[in-house]
Amino acid sequence: MNPNIELLPRETQESFVVKYFDYPYFPTPWHYHPEYEIVLVVESVGKRYIGDHISDFQKGDLAIIGSNLPHTYKNDESYNQKDSRKRAKSIVIHFSRNSLGNDFLSLPEAQKINTLLNNCSGGFDIKGATNKKVQQIMKKMLDERGIYRWQSLLKILSLLSESEDLEQISRSNLVGVNEKESQRLSKIVDYLHSNYMDEIRIADIASITNMTETSLSRFFIQRTRKSLTAFLTEIRLHNACTMLQKNNLNISEIGYQNGFNNLSNFNRQFKKYYNCSPKAYRRQFLENGKSIII
Secondary structure, X not given: OOOEEOOOOOOOOOOOEEEEEEEOOOOOOOEEOOOEEEEEEEEOOEEEEEOXXXXXXXXXXXXXXXXXXXXXXXXXXHHHOOOXXXXXXXXXXXXXXXXXXXXXXXOHHHHHHHHHHHOOOOOEEEOHHHHHHHHHHHHHHOOOOHHHHHHHHHXXXXXXXXXXXXXXXXXXXXXXXXXXXXXXXXXXXXXXXXXXXXXXXXXXXHHHHOOOHHHHHHHHHHHXXXXXXXXXXXXXXXXXXXXXXXXXXXXXXXXXXXXXXXXXHHHHHHHHHHOOOHHHHHHHHHHHOOOOOO
């Protein structure tokens, strides 16, 4: 996948970047960068797109994202409302192999960290006890400088390299490389995310990308390993899951608000993706108090 390239500038005396962000909503488009990224959601909820994977995020979501792996975090629509007082807050670390020193990763003591970075092309969710430990270190890093901040980065990478709480995120080796194609794909993803509740025609998307419908379909499949229809359906289903968890609307209305033109189609697509009906999903969530999204 070829999204927009992004750069977080670092200070002259820094080899890597630690930033705290506080926005009305996360503004970053579908993008990539050569640096590895560790991102902690401090506050806010929404949908997370990393490589070929779509999932919900909320406070405490923590992930390490591989070099050049396309990703974006999209807040729920309520964050874009004119009078919204909600905030989207995060702590982000950008670092490269060079941040650790030219020969550091060749040291025997650093082999587990080297293996972690080699295996990070699809990114990892950071769960369990490791999540809590890394959160504490990242919050402390905001007040650290110099060698102390660098030591904290090493501590995080060491924890991750020995942890059993990591879950691979993206299964496809999607890499951002071409800025022109990046801008085009970013337009498509943003359009789908902003209009998923409406009827979407390929002709409408083709017009904003200056492509023929055939070229558009081929372009999207080649770069995402999914058709436009499949990608759009995933966006709709993930948003429907959030609504099933959070409000008392009837299932038919939830399907309609997420772009499914009738209840039978909504049920069929939902069961195909989650192996259960929307009704069973809501019942299981209410009984267990947690999402069954995979």
